[in-house]
Amino acid sequence: MISRAALMGLVTLAWHGLVRRPTRSGLVVAGVTVAVFLFCTVDAMRTGVERATSRASQETALIVYRQNRFCPFTSALPQYYENAIRKIPGVVSVTPVKIVVSNCRASLDVVTFRGVPSEAFAKDHATHASSDAMANWLKRGDSALIGRELADRRRLKAGDRFTAAGVDAYVAGIMESDAPQDQSSAFVHLPFLQEQSKRGSTGGIVTQFDVRISDPTKLDEVALAIDAQFATDQTPTTTRAETAHVARAATDVIALIGFARLLGFAALAAVFALVANAIVLSMRSRQREVSVLQTLGFGGAHLATLVMVEAMLLGSVGGILGAGASYATVALARTAFTMEGVAIAVPPSIAIATLGLVIAITLSLAAGVVPALIAARQSIVAGFRS
Amino acid sequence: MHTTDAIITCAALEKHYTRGGETVRVLESIDLSLDRGAFVALMGPSGSGKTTLLNLFAGIDRHTAGSLTVDGHDIAHLSRAALAAWRAACVGYIFQLYHLVPVLTAYENVELPLYLQPLSRRERHRRVSEALDSVGIADRYAHYPRQLSGGQEQRVAIARAIVTQPALLLADEPTGDLDRVAAAGVMDLLAHLHRDRGQTIVMVTHDPATAHHAQRTVFLEKGRLLETPEVRR
């Protein structure tokens, strides 16, 4: 219906119209950029939370915590529970962990020390750190292996010393692990952390047990068995799947992100309103130009295409800038929410950036439909008399 | 050098507008035949229907009754899209207020109608350059309309109207907004197009001196053709 040459001419005309009216199109593009940035960034947070808190079908990790305690400062369990837990059918491994955090509340800059049994940890995580780093770590009592995210955030490298939460440690090396909890933690020797931590009793007390089981379908069953084991003890336990444990700690953050998501959608609605408004105003002030184009022989389909191309250009330039800025920000900031000792990383995602761009373009095109139809049907003579 | 077949024929042509429930007969029983290759001036007092008649010839407005044939096409029977395609191929229109697209340079304005024709980029470039050269604007390709004088703008607008080599060139008071010197330049240009290229031109004008350039003058008054004093030269 429209020849290639005509389409090329219309794209050129639309492009020049936007670039050579920089103030007007700049404002619209800036608005779209901000909205898409907001949407993509909130969606990246939501994705991080979802990934950390929705149970995977193959999940085999349990966290044993002190019953009715919700913070590493107050959860205290006897280390000797370890042996009892190990004997429960289905349990593959048990790691007693002492956790010390610099801040128990929701925050973006928390240091989480995890005190772990040295030999077992070195064996389990042999692939996550260089052999030098691991050897270094085993050699020194006050040494720490630092998760990649934490290392980047605090700019730490092997050989540094650093202090947080009243614990002073030596950096033996950096740990590369995909698990979000690993990435934002500093792993130290369990006895060292028990000694350093001044709160409550020291030796023989841990914050939690990390339990691995063999059969993912038995997750709930094993959890109940563990809690039953200590139900009548002085320090009863609550055992949850790791994702459920994170989800419980992150309740507030999840609610906040749910709300922020509404803002993200509102921002997208704003994109629609912004582009629609810009195009309606632009076409209204260009009725005469439309009549001139019609006189030159451009038909309804050409004019509708011109308007749609303008809408698409506004949406895609703003979309690319907003989605790109969001991706870069998330990637560079390497943010992780940490609350009550659990961490939720916010991962940069090409898929989310693409989604943001596609939504921006789609909404812009939708915003262009009515003005496009109006332009296509405009009476030439009426346009000249306007 | 012009042949004598008619490029425009209208019989009992009527144009009515309804305004506030009342019918205004802007053009009434127009019978007219204009020769191919002619330079015709259309004169008459303000509001007599000159622009309306020109718009009917251009296919940018539709008549209410009667018949109108332009360059062999019965205008009433063309669809909206077909009419647009016909305009692209057959009609060049020059406005009193130039109506160049403000965000395009002189060159780009002239190039615009050529996008509707199956031409290579190179051929487009050749034709735009030739059109701009022929109106004496060769040194202002990259200027925007706001950077040109009124006379220069109108020259660019003429280049845009003739770049497609239309069978029919229509001009609605092309010098109405220009000073005397610029107006004389534009009239010389139109006369030259007619004389050297055999371009058919129908031009609306107020000014008898301007009408002098034409071979034939047609008078309109209150929507009717005046039989006399039509002048043929």
Ligand SMILES: Nc1ncnc2c1ncn2[C@@H]1O[C@H](COP(=O)(O)OP(=O)(O)O)[C@@H](O)[C@H]1O
């Ligand atoms: N679209 C329209 N609707 C209503 N009246 C119109 C329209 N176009 C022109 N007219 C009327 O038709 C008459 C002739 O207008 P026009 O052809 O512009 O005159 P001229 O060009 O001779 O000055 C005027 O009275 C004008 O108001």
Ligand SMILES: [Mg+2]
């Ligand atoms: Mg007029």
